[in-house]
Amino acid sequence: MSTVIGNGGFAEESAIEAYGLGKRYRRGWALKDCSFRLPAGRICGLVGPNGAGKTTLMGTAVNLLKPTTGTVRVFGAAPGSEEANRRTAFLAQEKPLFRRFTVAEILRLGRELNPRWDQKTAEEIVRSGNVPFTARIGTLSGGQRTRVAFALAFGRRPDLLILDEPMSDLDPLVRHELMSVLMAEAAEHGTTVLMSTHMLADLENICDYLIVIASGGVRLAGEVEDLLTAHTLLTGAHTGEGVPQDLARHTVVESRVSGRQVTALVRPDGPVAGTWQACTPNLEEILLAYLRSPDTPPLISPSAQVDPKAAAA
Numbered sequence: 001m002s003t004v005i006g007n008g009g010f011a012e013e014s015a016i017e018a019y020g021l022g023k024r025y026r027r028g029w030a031l032k033d034c035s036f037r038l039p040a041g042r043i044c045g046l047v048g049p050n051g052a053g054k055t056t057l058m059g060t061a062v063n064l065l066k067p068t069t070g071t072v073r074v075f076g077a078a079p080g081s082e083e084a085n086r087r088t089a090f091l092a093q094e095k096p097l098f099r100r101f102t103v104a105e106i107l108r109l110g111r112e113l114n115p116r117w118d119q120k121t122a123e124e125i126v127r128s129g130n131v132p133f134t135a136r137i138g139t140l141s142g143g144q145r146t147r148v149a150f151a152l153a154f155g156r157r158p159d160l161l162i163l164d165e166p167m168s169d170l171d172p173l174v175r176h177e178l179m180s181v182l183m184a185e186a187a188e189h190g191t192t193v194l195m196s197t198h199m200l201a202d203l204e205n206i207c208d209y210l211i212v213i214a215s216g217g218v219r220l221a222g223e224v225e226d227l228l229t230a231h232t233l234l235t236g237a238h239t240g241e242g243v244p245q246d247l248a249r250h251t252v253v254e255s256r257v258s259g260r261q262v263t264a265l266v267r268p269d270g271p272v273a274g275t276w277q278a279c280t281p282n283l284e285e286i287l288l289a290y291l292r293s294p295d296t297p298p299l300i301s302p303s304a305q306v307d308p309k310a311a312a313a
């Protein structure tokens with residue numbers, strides 16, 4: 001199992017490590033050359049445009065899909081192994097639950113199949129949404145079914161919870177409530193969460209770690225705090241064509257001209273020369289700039305990097 005020495009000098013366990021992960025269907029590559037590490041204990045947002053391969057990536061981590069290239073490990077174990085299965089829960093986008101079962105029967109099934117089952121937490125999640133325990137799954141609304149799927153996932157008391165766009169069919173109040181449950185559970189038990197989302201509010205309010213994938217692989221990965229502080233948003237006078245000379249030694253993620261003003265999102269490599277107004281960008285500005293600029297070199301924080309040699313070990 002690989003570990004990395006973190007800032008405090010403690011060895012941090014890896015929840016997920018992906019090495020050159022790729023999946024090819026007949027139509028082409030769904031996921032390509034994806035390498036990253038998710039340290040244990042983080043709540044990580046997985047972001048990317050439609051079709052970037054987020055569901056595919058999650059599918060390989062829970063052994064629903066076999067990668068075409070590369071490998072993925074969950075707590076150092078192969079997906080599908082007893083160790084990985086015991087420690088991981090997956091909530092798929094379409095929330096497949098047995099439609100003819102009642103809510104109580106589904107929870108009983110969860111209890112019987114999982115040695116670490118936490119009935120109290122599972123029941124509380126169902127009860128706080130006033131979902132009747134006697135109702136059949138097939139008669140529930142989409143949002144209620146999501147709530148029951150959440151209860152099943154949390155009831156398993158996983159070390160790693162993988163959620164594929166979990167909030168897409170929930171009303172704002174329920175989203176808020178279930179996100180609070182998610183954060184409280186994760187904080188109490190040190191659960192690692194990998195959650196794909198298109199909602200920037202989820203990222204800003206919940207996630208402390210971020211992985212951005214696009215057609216060319218991983219574009220950004222690391223602690224949200226580190227990703228924010230690595231960038232500066234500069235505004236100055238537009239004096240000529242192309243990237244301003246002052247910025248030539250820095251990584252310019254994106255620059256845009258509006259009238260006589262130029263705005264540039266930059267990864268500064270030391271102090272920036274010239275007359276610029278500088279501010280810290282927000283997560284949305286960084287995300288959009290990277291997704292619009294496929295040629296910008298990716299930024300992978302040290303904590304999110306894998307050692308390619310470890311893939312063969």
Ligand SMILES: Nc1ncnc2c1ncn2[C@@H]1O[C@H](COP(=O)(O)OP(=O)(O)OP(=O)(O)O)[C@@H](O)[C@H]1O
Pocket residue numbers: 025026027029030031048049050051052053054055056057
């Ligand atoms: N079973 C399949 N057969 C063929 N192509 C597939 C299959 N599953 C996914 N794909 C393709 O792989 C690519 C990645 O799909 P995936 O569902 O992983 O993306 P995503 O990032 O989760 O997208 P979204 O944000 O829209 O949910 C898409 O182009 C999709 O059409």
